[in-house]
Amino acid sequence: MKIFEEIKQVLGEGNIEKIELEGSEIIVYVKSKEIIINQENYVKEIVNKIKKRVEIRAVKDLLLDEEEAKKKILELVPREANIKEIYFDRDSCIVYILAEKPGLIIGKGAELIRRIKKEIFWSLKIERLPILKSTIMENIRKMFIAESSFRKNFLNEVGKKILKEIKEKRNWIRIIPLGGYGEIGRSCTLLETPKSKILIDCGVNIGNFNEFYPIFNLDEFDYNLIDAIIVSHSHLDHIGAIPLLYEMGYDGPLYMTEPTLHLSTLLWLDFMEVIHKSGLQKFYSIHGIKEAIRRAVTLKYGEVADISSDVKLTFYNAGHILGSAICHLHIGEGLHNIVYAVDQKYGKSLLLDQVNTVFPRLETLIIETTYGAKEDKMPPRKEVEKEFLDIVNKTMERGGICLIPSFSVERAQELMAILYLNNFQHPIYLDGMIWEANEIFSAYPDYMGKTMRKLIKEGKNVFTSDIFKRIGSRQDREKAWEDKPCVIISTSGMLTGGPAIEHLKALCENEKNTLIFVGYQAVGTLGRKIQRGEREILLQENGKQVPFKINMEVFTSNGLSGHSDRRQLLAYIGDINIKPKKIICCHGEFSKTQEFANDVEKIFKIKTFTPINLESVRCI
């Protein structure tokens, strides 16, 4: 292979033991101490030549004995880093260090890490230990260790496929919408390039069991021919059907950020339970989830990765939820560039910075239109927070309980941050998976916005505060109902299931209480019905439909959304550093999508498209 020849030229053939592939990364095992010591310069030189990601590792013979290496690491790293675990992967010549403060191992300008490498010759991978113990994260880590030889082979195969010289299969690039176009839910986009097929997101429509999955039964969609799946973020309308694809037989890689992998696993497991309990339909099993995790490849923001023979992927912060990404796809050698900015926030929240606006190149922009209509105007963030706190405080004053149905990921943590930073004095109960999500959040301060990172550094960490109480059982729930006044934040966010329903039954008939909606309520959900004014509802109790009256105050807080509103979407299009040639609008109720697209054409003079599912758009 030409690339390998270039590497041999730089490093000298005699110094190389073997070259392996780990997905898009090329791993070169070398026998020369000099190369290991000066590896940064060598890597730079190679990357300049071949434009691929390269890592240099020492061969086994050069590695310092494991016990000695461990001693050396503990000697060089300051105690405050709080190393919890050191383990060695001899097959890959990597030492993993799990620590509370990984920054202290890396050192200023990566100085310390360089020094350690020079002494022990092992490659170093440093992981942050979550402040809260997370079972999900621990299990995934254990699974990766147990499956390391499977993953090594798998990634090698993926890498070979990426580097394989293949002929063009077609001379066009097109976007085939399989779900989430002209609607919200089951987001799924098939991208066809001259040499490959990439799937972006694969969600479910939780509000509509008749159109639950993306549309898979068309000739263009053959999972055997899909090179890669990209996941933008861990909401069910973007990830819900992914384990199903693995059960159907897809066995390729799944690209996402690390927080997205952990949060998605949490949501998949929970969703599987919910679906199985409801008996609504046969869905995926634990097998599908495991297969997805085994083949997950995580990327950091800004890291460029080849994911097929003609597509390079880069994730950027989307500002939507922890780990959420907008995807930049560079196709061919400068042939075409697509940015998939579906679910994004052009505005700062307490937890996250706003969505990225700077790209190396861009021709086609795919953008959400959840709040794209003229009436979708969110008030300024500060006002929204004040109004939210006012409603909560009023309920507290009259001795009531605030029930806030919320997504377990991001919205709940955003509410926690608002209450915590405003010195809220009453108990705050968290029910559903919010606690498990908090554990994952606590592990990723690096993925949070500047404000939050600064607060955490100053010791003000919302995730370790004791004003929050976990509800883990029916008894805890009953205790919370007695502990008036208080706030209960509970899943699910649209009242489609989960413990929020139990809370609703217990609290809805008392007018002292308040129900606060803080997120989008999809058509067909109970949340939407109550939000639209229905005050007599039927809920399942002991297998029967029982009527309940909604006497509690109902309030909707609109501006807490993790989505851009219309004004922000328009500002975003105007502020991106490159004016796109085409804009494809999706992820919105059809009328809103159309209204938004028309206005974009008028304002920016850019050609827009509003396809519904299956109406493909040709990029070139």
Ligand SMILES: [Zn+2]
């Ligand atoms: Zn989302």
